[in-house]
Amino acid sequence: MFLNTLTRRKVYARWTRPGKFDRNLIVIGAGAAGLVSAYIAAATKAKVTLIEAHKMGGDCLNYGCVPSKALIKSAKLAHHIRHADHYGLQGTTPTFSFARVMERVHGVIADIAPHDSVERYADLGVEVLQGYARLIDPWTVEVAFPDGSTQRLTTRSIIIATGAAPFVPPLPGIDDVGYLTSDTLWDKLRDRTEAPKRLVVLGGGPIGTELAQAFARLGSQVTQIEMAPRLMIREDAEVSALVQAALERDGVAVLTGYKALACGVTDGAKWIEVEHQGQTRRIAFDDLIAAVGRSPRLKGFGLEELGIPVNRVVETNDYLETLYPNILAAGDVAGPYQFTHTASHQAWFATVNALFGSFKRFKADYRVIPWATFSDPEVARVGLSEAEAVAQNIPHEVTRYGIDDLDRAIADGSAEGFVKVLTVPGKDRILGVTLVGAHAGDLIAEFVLAMKHGLGLSKILGTIHIYPTLAEANKYAAGEWRRAHVNPALLAIAERYHRWRRG
Numbered sequence: 001m002f003l004n005t006l007t008r009r010k011v012y013a014r015w016t017r018p019g020k021f022d023r024n025l026i027v028i029g030a031g032a033a034g035l036v037s038a039y040i041a042a043a044t045k046a047k048v049t050l051i052e053a054h055k056m057g058g059d060c061l062n063y064g065c066v067p068s069k070a071l072i073k074s075a076k077l078a079h080h081i082r083h084a085d086h087y088g089l090q091g092t093t094p095t096f097s098f099a100r101v102m103e104r105v106h107g108v109i110a111d112i113a114p115h116d117s118v119e120r121y122a123d124l125g126v127e128v129l130q131g132y133a134r135l136i137d138p139w140t141v142e143v144a145f146p147d148g149s150t151q152r153l154t155t156r157s158i159i160i161a162t163g164a165a166p167f168v169p170p171l172p173g174i175d176d177v178g179y180l181t182s183d184t185l186w187d188k189l190r191d192r193t194e195a196p197k198r199l200v201v202l203g204g205g206p207i208g209t210e211l212a213q214a215f216a217r218l219g220s221q222v223t224q225i226e227m228a229p230r231l232m233i234r235e236d237a238e239v240s241a242l243v244q245a246a247l248e249r250d251g252v253a254v255l256t257g258y259k260a261l262a263c264g265v266t267d268g269a270k271w272i273e274v275e276h277q278g279q280t281r282r283i284a285f286d287d288l289i290a291a292v293g294r295s296p297r298l299k300g301f302g303l304e305e306l307g308i309p310v311n312r313v314v315e316t317n318d319y320l321e322t323l324y325p326n327i328l329a330a331g332d333v334a335g336p337y338q339f340t341h342t343a344s345h346q347a348w349f350a351t352v353n354a355l356f357g358s359f360k361r362f363k364a365d366y367r368v369i370p371w372a373t374f375s376d377p378e379v380a381r382v383g384l385s386e387a388e389a390v391a392q393n394i395p396h397e398v399t400r401y402g403i404d405d406l407d408r409a410i411a412d413g414s415a416e417g418f419v420k421v422l423t424v425p426g427k428d429r430i431l432g433v434t435l436v437g438a439h440a441g442d443l444i445a446e447f448v449l450a451m452k453h454g455l456g457l458s459k460i461l462g463t464i465h466i467y468p469t470l471a472e473a474n475k476y477a478a479g480e481w482r483r484a485h486v487n488p489a490l491l492a493i494a495e496r497y498h499r500w501r502r503g
């Protein structure tokens with residue numbers, strides 16, 4: 001669909017281009033993608049307007065990364081109190097008010113909110129408008145303000161950064177039983193003195209897995225329902241197995257290969273009907289969290305009227321340009337990833353291409369994309385997984401280091417997990433890393449740097465890592481690779497040399 005320049009020009013033919021523009025850039029949506037776009041534009045002295053319909057900071061700050069990680073922290077502490085005997089203390093059932101935990105979650109959001117606030121961005125030189133934006137033509141955006149007034153702005157370029165919203169599966173009865181999503185649960189559960197008693201978590205992706213474990217640790221009786229054969233299907237099967245075992249230890253009933261069919265209320269009691277290998281059964285619950293994926297926000301702001309093609313995400317080319325090269329997209333709405341850090345990463349390409357594309361355009365670079373799921377143990381990945389390498393027929397070698405062997409992990413009582421490194425056969429060049437263990441999301445940074453800058457495992461092995469740290473796992477993994485690649489001929493010579501030296 002993205003043809004030559006002539007064809008591209010044709011898409012503008014039905015519109016009247018303004019003689020001049022009020023702004024260089026309008027950014028729609030103030031989540032990670034929009035904030036970073038506006039920041040870069042202002043830093044390069046462009047006149048930029050950022051339009052947000054709801055809350056500054058978008059999903060990550062208000063409904064996603066921030067509240068979930070704050071909840072996970074309280075849950076981990078509850079877990080440690082419960083299992084304090086592992087550390088020579090007396091384990092006990094934690095007593096707490098769930099409302100206080102949620103109060104802390106909201107406190108954390110409030111503490112971080114100034115980073116993404118209207119005031120901060122205004123100080124940086126961004127014009128921030130709080131209203132709903134709609135594309136009128138390729139250069140005009142209309143803002144509808146909460147008081148009912150509207151304003152039309154013209155701009156040379158536009159970045160669509162409208163994000164994604166939780167997908168709610170169309171199960172019969174789901175509206176009658178009521179459900180929570182990541183958008184609603186932080187407010188709806190805010191004043192509860194106790195965590196939901198019987199909680200169903202629908203979905204075994206990162207959201208479902210992080211929340212299922214956190215709520216179980218905070219006292220909920222959790223049933224997690226995933227229709228795929230295993231949790232966290234994008235990761236290798238051994239990762240899914242390890243995470244499932246960890247969740248089960250925390251009391252989560254993990255049902256994989258279970259399809260949700262319907263929900264209902266019988267005599268005031270809520271249930272969900274699931275099907276597994278031809279058998280159906282009902283699971284009673286008090287609350288249900290739908291965590292079965294997030295759908296990009298594509299409707300209601302002019303994409304249809306402008307004829308901008310969408311296919312689950314806004315269609316963009318390598319430069320993040322839509323059908324109209326002056327309208328670009330970044331973040332969850334553009335895909336293919338749905339992470340805060342990929343949204344910010346794309347924002348750089350979208351903004352630079354929007355503002356300076358007439359001189360030089362940059363292709364969005366997806367070569368080294370890391371992510372982590374903040375279960376306990378954490379799961380972090382960069383590059384290829386073993387299953388992907390096999391499926392794509394990519395020649396590779398696998399090196400493993402078991403974190404159960406790591407001094408610091410043993411001392412910390414977190415001796416679980418592994419580092420798995422895929423390399424080019426016979427070389428130390430890294431193709432991908434999967435890291436499972438405490439702080440895996442932090443530890444993987446060294447491999448991300450190595451991959452990004454072409455450093456092989458020998459360079460990691462040759463780097464001093466502080467003893468005793470979890471980060472030593474990376475070095476030991478590199479050491480495993482080295483041991484498997486010693487030159488036997490050289491070793492034989494060394495052995496003869498030592499024998500000769502002994503006389």
Ligand SMILES: Cc1cc2nc3c(=O)[nH]c(=O)nc-3n(C[C@H](O)[C@H](O)[C@H](O)COP(=O)(O)OP(=O)(O)OC[C@H]3O[C@@H](n4cnc5c(N)ncnc54)[C@H](O)[C@@H]3O)c2cc1C
Pocket residue numbers: 028029030031032033034051052053054055056057058059060061063064065066068131132133134161162163164182207297301330331332333338339340341342343374
């Ligand atoms: C529970 C949960 C946990 C998560 N944890 C992590 C994590 O640990 N790490 C991680 O990297 N990612 C995590 N994510 C994903 C992360 O939150 C998203 O990838 C990220 O927020 C995407 O940023 P974005 O800018 O693309 O979109 P958003 O943050 O969704 O921002 C889009 C903004 O656009 C606004 N908007 C939409 N339409 C209009 C319009 N027409 N006019 C004006 N404004 C509009 C919306 O109100 C919204 O504020 C998590 C998500 C959830 C739900």
Ligand SMILES: NC(=O)c1ccc[n+]([C@@H]2O[C@H](COP(=O)([O-])OP(=O)(O)OC[C@H]3O[C@@H](n4cnc5c(N)ncnc54)[C@H](O)[C@@H]3O)[C@@H](O)[C@H]2O)c1
Pocket residue numbers: 169202203204205206207208210225226227228232233258259260291292293294337338339371372373374
């Ligand atoms: N730590 C992180 O970085 C983090 C944390 C949370 C979310 N996120 C982002 O948010 C995105 C969305 O996360 P998510 O977990 O909601 O979605 P997901 O698409 O990753 O996982 C959803 C899961 O639900 C299952 N499912 C779908 N319909 C179902 C049904 N009817 N019954 C049972 N199971 C069903 C799917 O098989 C899938 O495994 C992720 O892809 C990720 O990019 C990131």
